[in-house]
Amino acid sequence: MLELFPGGFEEVDGHDGVELIAYTDAGGEERLWHAFGGARAQDVAADWRDRWKSFHHPVRVGPMWIGPPWSDVPPDAEAVVIEPGRAFGTGAHPTTRLCVELLLQLERGSVVDLGCGSGVLAIAAAKLGFAPVLAFDSDEHAVTATRANAAANGVDVQVAVADIVAADLPQTDIALANITRPTLETLAPRLRSRLLVGSGYLPTDATELAAYRHVRRITRDSWAADLYEAAQ
Ligand SMILES: C[S@@+](CC[C@H](N)C(=O)[O-])C[C@H]1O[C@@H](n2cnc3c(N)ncnc32)[C@H](O)[C@@H]1O
Structure with a gap:
């Protein structure tokens, strides 16, 4: 994930493991599939770049x-x-x-x-x-x-x-x-x-x-x- 998304990604602790979340586009989703053999995609609001600031x-x-x-x-x-x-x-x-x-x-x-x-x-x-x-x-x-x-x-x-x-x-x-x-x-x-x-x-x-x-x-x-x- 660090190599694919050096700008950052989220780590969310779940009860059965850690979920890694990247804010990306279709190209990024494709790279995730190549690297991990699977990924789940979900649309995010258009202001995600500003909301991303709240993680810093x-x-x-x-x-x-x-x-x-x-x-x-x-x-x-x-x-x-x-x-x-x-x-x-x-x-x-x-x-x-x-x-x-x-x-x-x-x-x-x-x-x-x-x-x-x-x-x-x-x-x-x-x-x-x-x-x-x-x-x-x-x-x-x-x-x-x-x-x-x-x-x-x-x-x-x-x-x-x-x-x-x-x-x-x-x-x-x-x-x-x-x-x-x-x-x-x-x-x-x-x-x-x-x-x-x-x-x-x-x-x-x-x-x-x-x-x-x-x-x-x-x-x-x-x-x-x-x-x-x-x-x-
Ligand atoms: C985990 S980040 C560390 C960034 C910062 N030094 C810090 O501690 O927060 C690793 C950085 O190493 C760079 N990197 C990885 N392999 C490299 C290589 N072979 N040559 C030069 N830079 C590399 C990546 O582009 C990335 O910016």
Whole structure:
């Protein structure tokens, strides 16, 4: 679902499982059928794009407040204002929050955000004083959103379109990668960062990663995030 609908989808807990709901068109419905072999379609009111806004709630992670432009920022917070647009990363997803939680514990240094989506992690890093901050995503919408969000937050993030499992990666103190576990496993041996914050997978997923030593795992709402240190 993350790959098909990086802009977001709903998870609704039912008594016999979780229902995943995407707001999409006929093309999206077709992609769902191809991916899952089935889907149930229902027409929604024409104002769904505005009603969708009500799902974007601000979150607090330590001193950080991450929220949409239409919410009020508390006066005591370090704010990251995110216009989600068509890119993943409102800040509210447990994996994003877990990454910020781990980032808050790290010594300041250079950062690369691998799979930046809306730019939420890169912008949070820049707001916390990490520098320089680089960000990559293979999706042009994500790169556009990151650029716009970084400018709106008044921070400097160097963003580019790149496939992170193929591109040359920069040498940084910290790499942030909120992506799927298979992508993280492909990526790890190619990284040139001393510390790695990984998320986007489940607490039942393995912690071992080639070229990295596992430092610690934190979990929230059935999602996991790990801090790693380069093995050599
Ligand atoms: C789960 S979102 C994370 C967004 C944001 N960093 C956050 O933590 O909320 C994963 C992002 O990784 C990007 N992505 C996935 N595979 C990629 C690849 N091979 N190269 C570059 N970006 C990739 C997707 O386009 C998506 O924007």
